[in-house]
Amino acid sequence: MGILNVQGESLQRMIAVLGAVAFLIQGYNQSVMNGFTTLPSFIAAIPEVDTANTTGAQASHNSLILGLVVAIFELGSAIGALSCLVIGDRLGRPRTMLVAGCICVVGVIIQTSTYSLAQILVGRIVTGVGIGMYTGTVPMYVSETASAQKRGQLVLVEGVFALSGLAVASWVNFGMFHTTGPVSWRFPIALQLVFLAIILSLTPWLPESPRYLIKKGRNEEAIAIMARLMGLSETDEVVTKEITIIQSALARDAGHREKHSANPFSMNENRHLHRLLLAAGGTMMTQLSGINVIAGYSTSIFEGTLGYSGSDARIFSACLQIALALGGLTAIFLVDRVGRRPMMIFSLFSMVIAQSAVAGLTSHMTASTGKGAVFFYFFAEYFLPIGMFIMPFMYGSEIAPLSIRHIVASTTAVSSWLFNFMVAEVTLVAFDNIGWKYNIVYAVTSAVGCVVIYLFYPETRGRSLEEIDEIFLQSKSIFDPVRVAKKLPVGFDVLDTIENSTKEASHRAEVA
Template sequence: MVKKYLFGFTGHKLRTAQMWTVIFPAYMLFGYNQAVAGGLLGLPTWIATFPRINTATTTGLQAQENSRIQGTVVALYTLGCFFGALSCIPLSDRLGRIRMIQLGSLVHIVGSILQASSFSLGQLIVGRLVAGIGFGALTATAPNWQSECSLAKHRGATVIMESVFISAGLATSAWIDLGMSFTNTSVSWRFPLALSSFFAIVTIIMSAQMPESPRWLLSRGRIEEARQVMAALNGVGEDDPQIQSDIVEINESLAIAGRGHFTDIFKMGELRFFNRACLACAGQMFQQLTGINALAFYLSTIFHEYLGLTSLQAGIVAASTFTFQMVCSPIGVLTVDRFGRRKLMMISAIGMGSCMAIVAGTASQPNNKVAEGVAGSMIFLFSLFFPVGFLGLTFLYASEISPNTVRVPITSMSTATAWIFNFMVALITPVGFSTIGWRYFIIWAAINYFLILPSVYLFFPETSGRHLEEVDQIFRESKSFFDPVRKARHFSVVPVSDIESNGPKLSHEKLEVTHK
């Protein structure tokens, strides 16, 4: 008898429910929190409550001093996320994926309440740190759980859907900030900050109705529970021979890798743990170094203070930009398994670098309406290229590149890397704009062209269409950091179109362990 979960769903319905009832609110929260504070910085009631971070009505040295404090306060949320992601290293394998998701969501709710009830800068800072710690734990765990419950041939598309949800969260926060700006009380900023707790509450409630990761269950020796979960996720009986085959293969993979420890990721070993940790962390670092959060955190400010729009116009255009990104995000979902991870990342880097270069050139011409229009258009175009290659894809890649027994340490470190560079970008961006102005965009153009693009080409092996155990073999045969890309080319991958045309039965599909 197959164990049933939410509404008795099994198979495709259960995996779809996982995505829309847990991953959707969790990653809506991701995007929402990234942009919500930036849209509040110019509100009169916000300025009255937190005058030390006012850059909207100050000038000269006072504005520069306030910009530094503002950057610190905004960025402290991401610093909390950094520590929250690291907390998964000792806790996630001990508690399990579901309980870690719930714990992170609960801590985030506490931080959200602290922020929304703030009457001093100190309380706001504490609230942002606490909220960040909770969400950092959530975002380091959810991709692992989703990936470990996904079928190999659809793993890329299902995990990359996170990028659509993040973009939806960004757009939601921008429109809510804009709508609340017409309110002349502190509700104009308290409500947007409090609303983030709603997404966390939904995540807690719905995750309780979902199965635990079968890989985690097997790693803890809970074979019968894992069998039930795998049967439910595949929509077959527990005695199906494919389920037993999957269990044997996962256990063999666990035995080869051994019981992993955090320190193992700093050693090469047979499976080149350190090499893989570097790739996972580099991918997440590159996500932040594209320049996305130089825009996301301060998009309204950029349109208002540097491109000459009024506050209302800036809010509308910023919200429209995030909405455009949401509309473009499904491009990554539709192409990630068909064209592969490497191609999308390289195309994305070229596109973003070009957009940033053009923004720099046009923003250097103040009071030129045509140039300002072109700059705004390039920011919109940047919002097309970013989700294609660097929004949800870097979380997917970190999970795919990580071997079973050190997946949690590697993905936690990679997520922590994303957050610490997120913190850096949020911290320096106000200072960058106030000191070097339009030249700040040149930095991001150069990073995309001369760091991200060549690094992906030289060091990142393709993982599309490969089960996680096959990735182990690629690294087992590699002897240097340059080898994985070359070795990956020698592993044949069944095209997605062939898989779809053959139309395999769901009961014959494996959970991430199908050898070709």
């Protein structure tokens, strides 16, 4: 088959694009519910979520139920990402993706055939489990198969597709808004099966990660796939050196076993706990910027808070998702030029501005201030994904050592989904109780995020995964990685450094 002959950068791009389709489904799922929670046909099937035709205590109760229907997808995704801790390293990268796709199909079918609150909840959580497995696997898989020079661009393709999924869902919802009956919401849910069919038909042909194969002792397979990824022969010295570097880095980490090297919570020379907290903190900061308040509830905000008609609200909401996708596209062109740190800080600072502005404008609602709030919603939707959408997922996989990379990648995704769940669950209640002050919360958390990234997150642009290992190995405190990253030149001889550090460790052991 032709796909088996693809190699070099073409193979790296194929892996990245197919993984990105999985993220398109993620974005689609996060946005699709936004468009039909106020539709009469949806409310007729699930009356427990009716907040448009109820008042008082009943409306508050229904808001909680509606929040649960929206947010339980994130809870399922957290469970799916968590499951990668157990199955991710047993099945490998492509097979985990295959299982994830099958689970998503089951969840989508349950949602499409929904006739009760319990059924939609089960369908949302099952679909979430599959999506969570994708988010816990794909960024790590793409990072491990991409070259250091192209890694940032290839991983961020996932962000463009995820954000495009949000936009596709919004425009499908807008189109179906003008139809009548259950088809107006059943069709948008079922449409995901088209994307899932693409993934499930092509995933079995994807090569395994060579780093995973080396970790499992399958060196001959790793050499063959590494050569294919580089577009070189298996005997080429560049391939041989790359394989040797990965083997040496893994062996050095294995040499720390007496200090619980395999434990992700250990504070050994390889700084496992330190790296785990940085990885989980990145995705947490994305959710605590409040971006998904806009993405998930924009239709309700435009209709309820800002007073637009149902049709206009859906048009604005769909246009917001286009702004998100454009921001993700911009990131691809900047990530390997500007770097990770500046882009993450820039995006979070943009959220400080946007959330503060929306709070001020909506505190005294008029027609003019409502229009101003809409502008800053678009401002936030464009600038946040430039540095804080897929970037934290990629960063978590970049800084993780190979021995626990699947654990760190899974934890990164779990952190994202749990905080996403929290935000989705409290948003409607928070708006009902504190209104515009809710935006101030996210302005403050975004400002804190800027400071944290500046102090603790080292730059990884242009470095191999083994070079990034060395940054943490040479660090002695949580403040060191930023300084060490600035000191170490990009492209230094990792193998020579590993050999020297191994000799020094052996000498210290002999002296002791």
